[in-house]
Amino acid sequence: MILHSLIAENFRNLAAGEHAFHSAANILVGRNGQGKTNLLEAIYFLATTKSFRTSRAASLFRFDSPSVYVSGTLEREAMTRTLSVGLEAGESRRRVLMINGEKVALPAYLNAMSVFAFSSARLEILRGAPEEKRRFLDRGIASINPGYLEQLTRYTRVLKQRNALLQAIAVGDAAGSSLDAWTDEFVQAAAVIDRARRAYASEISAEFTRIVAEHGYHVSNLEVDYRGSGGEDQLRATLSGLRRAELRAHVSLVGPQRDTVEFLVDGRPAPEVLSGGEQKMIVLFLKFAKVDLFRRRFDEPPLFLLDDIDAELDLEVLQRLLVRLPTSTQVFATSAKESFLHALETGPHRRLTIENGRVTSARDFA
Secondary structure, three states: OEEEEEEEEOEOOOOOEEEEOOOOEEEEEOOOOOOHHHHHHHHHHHHHOOOOOOOOHHHHEOOOOOEEEEEEEEEEOOEEEEEEEEEEOOOOOOEEEEEOOEEOOHHHHHOOOOEEEEEOOOOHHHHOOHHHHHHHHHHHHHHHOOOHHHHHHHHHHHHHHHHHHHHHHHOOOOOHHHHHHHHHHHHHHHHHHHHHHHHHHHHHHHHHHHHHHHHOOOOOOEEEEEEOOOOHHHHHHHHHHOHHHHHHHOOOOOOHHHOEEEEEEOOEEHHHHOOHHHHHHHHHHHHHHHHHHHHHHHOOOOEEEEEOOOOOOOHHHHHHHHHHOOOOOOEEEEOOOHHHHHHHHHOOEEEEEEEOOEEEEEEEEO
């Protein structure tokens, strides 16, 4: 898939206007704070309706703007389509998703364009809270299983309804026996999520090990340890034992919303034994593993965003990783130091210079 162009309005500091891209590599250069990462973030927002830097949607809006809008022209499987996402500020947070000018539901929109992003400044995958680590698995699963998002949405809906019922029972507004039916729904929906996460954790671990061995990186024994709530029988038994505790707490105390994911090296949490540079390389390898799993599933590569390439990365390994990408992979990369972008200059590419949110020059190189 190839993103030919992008238009952003009121997106952070990006100036309004159309940005055209090279089908191979796009190198974004400029001083810090000029908008390089914002342009990558706009591409990610176009594909996912979210940011790869923050969970706060309000931070995407230009100061005092009532809305933010991004659209792009995407070529995929010999078809060209226009994607657009608009988001309003304020309490409504109304979101409008369109493909070729027609409104579509979120699952259909998210399946239209796939992008993976790496940022050396953010290591929540390894260091972050449990929900960040669960999100890493969920996004990866959704990228190769188009139906997973609906399964996750169903589970979230059942969880919300079961929690509301627990609260109603606790205050005497509902009978305790009414919980059984929702527990059945909860267990069935949760088991689907547990199986998908468990399988993907195994797949990504194996793919990571293969890629690291291929490139001879010294940190090779990473384990993605998914600690789920188990299958239907196990979860049902656990819930039975927790019934009184859940009624006191007014919430479901087990399930995929509380599962944990640990990244272990020699059985110890990766952040405890790895340096900052090693952690960045591990996250980078995990991203490349995600790309390979996607390409194997769909026989095409996704878009790949590399933000803030810095000296802590093993640049020789990074260059080898980039060279092994399929030639049809469209890459976008930023760095405040141009010397770190040489790996992408070995093939056809476009160099875009960004100043104050504007692309001031764009040059193609063969």
